[in-house]
Amino acid sequence: MCVGDILGMCLGPIATCGKYLCGAIGLGLLFTAGAVGIDLVADWPIVLIILASILALIWCIIAYCGGLQERDDEPQYLAKQFELICETQEIVRQYEVRHNYASELADGCIQISNTIIGMFFTQLIYALILLILFLLATIWFIPVGTKIGFIVGLFFGFASITIIAWTAYTFAGRSICKVITTAIQNKWELYNFMYTVGFGVVLMCIASIYFIFLILFFLFRSLQGLNNENKPQDKLQLMGICCCGYAMGIIVCAFIYRESTSILGRSIFNAIDGLIKCDRNLSFNNPYISSPTKLLYVISNIISTQIVNLLDTAICIAVLTVGGFVIFSNSGEVAKENITWKSLLAPTLYFCVNVFCSLIVQTMKSMIWDNEVVRFTKMNIRQQVLITHLMTLIIFFFMPMITILKQFSLKGIEAPEKLAKEEITIKKITYCCILGQLSNLVLLSIGEWMTSHGCQPVRNLALSSSERILTQSFNYATFISACGQIIIVLTLGIIATASHALAGYAGILAAAAGFLINVLIITPLYYIGSLSQDGAKLCVASHVTQVVSERFTKMTWAARNYMIYLKITNAGSAILLAFTFLGGALYLFKVDNNPLIDFNGIFGILFGIGLAFLIKGMTVGSVISISRIFDLNIYESGIAAEIAKRNTLTLNRYFDSKHLLSIFWVFIITITDTILLFIFAYFFGKRGSPGFLLGHTIIILFLMCYSIINGTAMKQSRYYNEVDDKLSKRGKVYQSCVQGDMLATVIEESTAIPLVVYLLYNTILVTCAYPFFGAEGDLFVEKEAETKFF
Numbered sequence: 001m002c003v004g005d006i007l008g009m010c011l012g013p014i015a016t017c018g019k020y021l022c023g024a025i026g027l028g029l030l031f032t033a034g035a036v037g038i039d040l041v042a043d044w045p046i047v048l049i050i051l052a053s054i055l056a057l058i059w060c061i062i063a064y065c066g067g068l069q070e071r072d073d074e075p076q077y078l079a080k081q082f083e084l085i086c087e088t089q090e091i092v093r094q095y096e097v098r099h100n101y102a103s104e105l106a107d108g109c110i111q112i113s114n115t116i117i118g119m120f121f122t123q124l125i126y127a128l129i130l131l132i133l134f135l136l137a138t139i140w141f142i143p144v145g146t147k148i149g150f151i152v153g154l155f156f157g158f159a160s161i162t163i164i165a166w167t168a169y170t171f172a173g174r175s176i177c178k179v180i181t182t183a184i185q186n187k188w189e190l191y192n193f194m195y196t197v198g199f200g201v202v203l204m205c206i207a208s209i210y211f212i213f214l215i216l217f218f219l220f221r222s223l224q225g226l227n228n229e230n231k232p233q234d235k236l237q238l239m240g241i242c243c244c245g246y247a248m249g250i251i252v253c254a255f256i257y258r259e260s261t262s263i264l265g266r267s268i269f270n271a272i273d274g275l276i277k278c279d280r281n282l283s284f285n286n287p288y289i290s291s292p293t294k295l296l297y298v299i300s301n302i303i304s305t306q307i308v309n310l311l312d313t314a315i316c317i318a319v320l321t322v323g324g325f326v327i328f329s330n331s332g333e334v335a336k337e338n339i340t341w342k343s344l345l346a347p348t349l350y351f352c353v354n355v356f357c358s359l360i361v362q363t364m365k366s367m368i369w370d371n372e373v374v375r376f377t378k379m380n381i382r383q384q385v386l387i388t389h390l391m392t393l394i395i396f397f398f399m400p401m402i403t404i405l406k407q408f409s410l411k412g413i414e415a416p417e418k419l420a421k422e423e424i425t426i427k428k429i430t431y432c433c434i435l436g437q438l439s440n441l442v443l444l445s446i447g448e449w450m451t452s453h454g455c456q457p458v459r460n461l462a463l464s465s466s467e468r469i470l471t472q473s474f475n476y477a478t479f480i481s482a483c484g485q486i487i488i489v490l491t492l493g494i495i496a497t498a499s500h501a502l503a504g505y506a507g508i509l510a511a512a513a514g515f516l517i518n519v520l521i522i523t524p525l526y527y528i529g530s531l532s533q534d535g536a537k538l539c540v541a542s543h544v545t546q547v548v549s550e551r552f553t554k555m556t557w558a559a560r561n562y563m564i565y566l567k568i569t570n571a572g573s574a575i576l577l578a579f580t581f582l583g584g585a586l587y588l589f590k591v592d593n594n595p596l597i598d599f600n601g602i603f604g605i606l607f608g609i610g611l612a613f614l615i616k617g618m619t620v621g622s623v624i625s626i627s628r629i630f631d632l633n634i635y636e637s638g639i640a641a642e643i644a645k646r647n648t649l650t651l652n653r654y655f656d657s658k659h660l661l662s663i664f665w666v667f668i669i670t671i672t673d674t675i676l677l678f679i680f681a682y683f684f685g686k687r688g689s690p691g692f693l694l695g696h697t698i699i700i701l702f703l704m705c706y707s708i709i710n711g712t713a714m715k716q717s718r719y720y721n722e723v724d725d726k727l728s729k730r731g732k733v734y735q736s737c738v739q740g741d742m743l744a745t746v747i748e749e750s751t752a753i754p755l756v757v758y759l760l761y762n763t764i765l766v767t768c769a770y771p772f773f774g775a776e777g778d779l780f781v782e783k784e785a786e787t788k789f790f
Contacts, residue, residue: 157249604691
């Protein structure tokens with residue numbers, strides 16, 4: 001192969017995408033698609049993906065330029081705006097100095113913004129290092145014929161998640177500077193701003209993942225087309241492994257972008273909780289507490305809520321996109337269609353159509369008007385959820401008809417007959433999509449009610465916290481989470497079982513698409529709760545006028561509980577996707593779908609459970625170790641001059657070293673997990689790996705459900721105490737309430753959310769390296785001297 005052939009192979013897919021891009025723009029603007037040679041009948045899926053990606057990108061840019069773009073005179077502008085709502089000067093009698101709260105709030109917002117955005121550039125380098133280490137360690141186990149495609153997919157995934165992470169960090173940093181000035185106007189402007197920020201970020205996820213994946217798709221077709229000796233189904237299966245490289249690139253880099261951020265945020269929470277033991281609301285209005293402490297608390301809240309959950313959403317969308325290739329590669333009918341666009345890209349096409357529907361839904365984000373902030377927020381959030389579910393229900397009634405073959409089967413290549421699924425029809429796929437969507441609506445409703453103030457156990461939890469009866473508080477939290485856990489686990493189990501009975505593992509993939517598809521609207525609703533509580537904290541810190549402060553407080557009271565929507569959606573879709581890849585691994589392993597064949601399968605289940613708890617323990621241990629060495633100077637000294645310098649203090653000495661330490665812990669946890677997984681596969685192989693995947697998925701399902709309900713209920717109880725005037729006047733709620741909030745953050749983040757990433761990482765890694773994990777193993781069977789890998 002000469003240099004010209006290599007360049008042609010690499011540049012050909014880019015040129016093809018350019019052709020389709022030109023065609024899409026011509027179709028949308030001048031209706032001249034035919035002039036560039038696009039067959040709109042045959043290639044409409046590609047045009048649809050490009051149009052949706054471009055529209056999502058444009059909308060994200062408009063959202064940024066419309067309200068988040070930085071001004072040249074940003075400090076002066078913010079200070080001038082904050083003077084309208086802050087007590088400009090207040091005499092601090094203990095020190096006889098004058099305190100300018102407007103100036104402090106402006107400087108604090110800028111410090112928060114710069115610190116959060118600066119995190120991304122630090123993480124970028126370490127994400128690339130971790131990706132290279134992963135590549136060097138695992139490339140030897142990837143099947144022959146897919147190594148080049150897998151490597152290319154890794155770096156394309158790196159590019160995709162980097163764009164998403166940059167958007168998440170930039171929007172989070174800039175929004176904190178704008179949210180308070182927006183609240184000066186009215187509740188509608190505040191609600192609209194927070195919704196627009198969340199909607200712009202999630203659309204960037206869609207644009208980045210789908211457009212980069214489309215380029216990669218053309219490239220993989222070119223690579224597979226070089227070898228004409230392979231059968232069509234073999235080509236399709238190899239292409240599926242190459243596509244898994246794209247998902248692995250996103251997940252491996254997300255360990256740095258997302259997991260180190262989560263560890264750092266929870267460590268700050270723990271450090272502040274351990275050092276402050278007086279007053280309420282972290283003593284934000286107390287002159288004894290230093291400015292860096294207040295700013296660090298807000299930063300920790302932003303990075304451990306907004307950024308972490310958004311990146312989880314991006315990971316689930318990417319894995320769903322790849323899932324179609326892993327499952328449909330086991331269908332001979334799909335392979336005979338010459339690697340058809342429609343079947344392989346079916347989950348992607350559902351999301352692309354939903355992009356257009358979401359643009360319609362977001363125009364009705366404040367359709368219901370009410371003068372009371374709490375009712376206004378609640379009613380509009382609920383109507384957004386109902387409208388988007390109605391839209392997606394219509395999508396699932398029509399889209400499978402034009403994206404899925406009328407009838408196909410899943411048999412795999414030389415796989416056991418028990419894995420075969422015959423006569424899968426469009427109707428069955430449609431039923432599975434609708435089951436997934438309706439189960440999402442049911443679980444959102446149940447999860448929201450079981451953690452809301454309207455649930456009597458949650459109110460009892462709050463009352464016991466206000467009386468400092470912490471043992472009773474934990475009893476109530478355990479009771480709530482156990483009940484919620486049973487409901488969520490059983491619902492997901494029923495959906496997975498019914499979908500598998502209807503359409504095999506293709507049905508579970510369709511159910512995952514139905515469960516996740518409404519994330520385009522759920523994410524903006526999540527941002528309303530997250531941004532409103534950040535704004536409420538800043539208002540307390542800087543003595544903002546009561547009108548603006550109450551606007552944030554009431555909107556947080558109404559929207560904070562709906563943040564559980566995104567957490568349940570991410571967790572549930574991750575579980576369904578893990579079951580999907582379990583099926584893909586079984587087809588590749590060519591083993592029976594019953595993991596309890598012998599003792600090896602039982603040990604695999606136990607090993608999967610143990611590895612999940614090990615990851616959980618190491619994550620919690622990293623939080624403890626970092627929080628114990630935090631050297632925050634919580635209290636200012638009694639010298640007036642030092643208090644006057646509070647605005648000049650920076651966060652660097654408190655933040656940077658701890659950030660690097662959290663990244664170091666991520667390296668340790670990831671490397672440990674990978675080494676243990678390969679050691680297990682070396683000894684047990686295909687006889688234990690299916691059991692591992694099953695046990696690992698089930699125990700993480702239980703851990704996530706328990707932790708999400710437990711953590712959210714504890715957070716809600718604390719906020720219940722803060723807002724309730726009768727409880728607040730007692731003057732003794734701080735310790736129990738703040739302790740509940742801090743413990744809830746640690747419980748929820750450390751045992752639930754990180755396990756989403758590790759679950760998908762372990763599952764896809766087992767699928768990609770199937771020749772190694774699907775081998776006989778060395779514990780009881782001696783392996784041949786030669787090796788298949790190079």
